[in-house]
Amino acid sequence: MSHPACCKNPDTCTLSYADHLRGVVLGAAAIPTRATHRTPGQVDEPAVETLRRNKRVSADHAAYKRLRDNGVRDAPFRGAAAHERKLGG
Numbered sequence: 862m863s864h865p866a867c868c869k870n871p872d873t874c875t876l877s878y879a880d881h882l883r884g885v886v887l888g889a890a891a892i893p894t895r896a897t898h899r900t901p902g903q904v905d906e907p908a909v910e911t912l913r914r915n916k917r918v919s920a921d922h923a924a925y926k927r928l929r930d931n932g933v934r935d936a937p938f939r940g941a942a943a944h945e946r947k948l949g950g
Contacts, residue, residue: 917942 864871865881925941928948936944 863878864874865878868874868881921938921941924945925936925938928936928941928945
């Protein structure tokens, strides 16, 4: 069988067609409907939603830490990044 189009050197390549295909890997983020959040009793969550939430929580965590280090004591944890922007930080 011939080499797939992704093979860079089909003349000198010693891999079989099947070996080329075994090197393909898909991550969970590449499949948006794949459920990654599996808490018993709750609905499964798509990977894009999990990644979006993790990114938002990470930004809020960093902003909350900066606000607390700068002496702001009434900063909320949820929405800390937006609160920091509102304060001009």
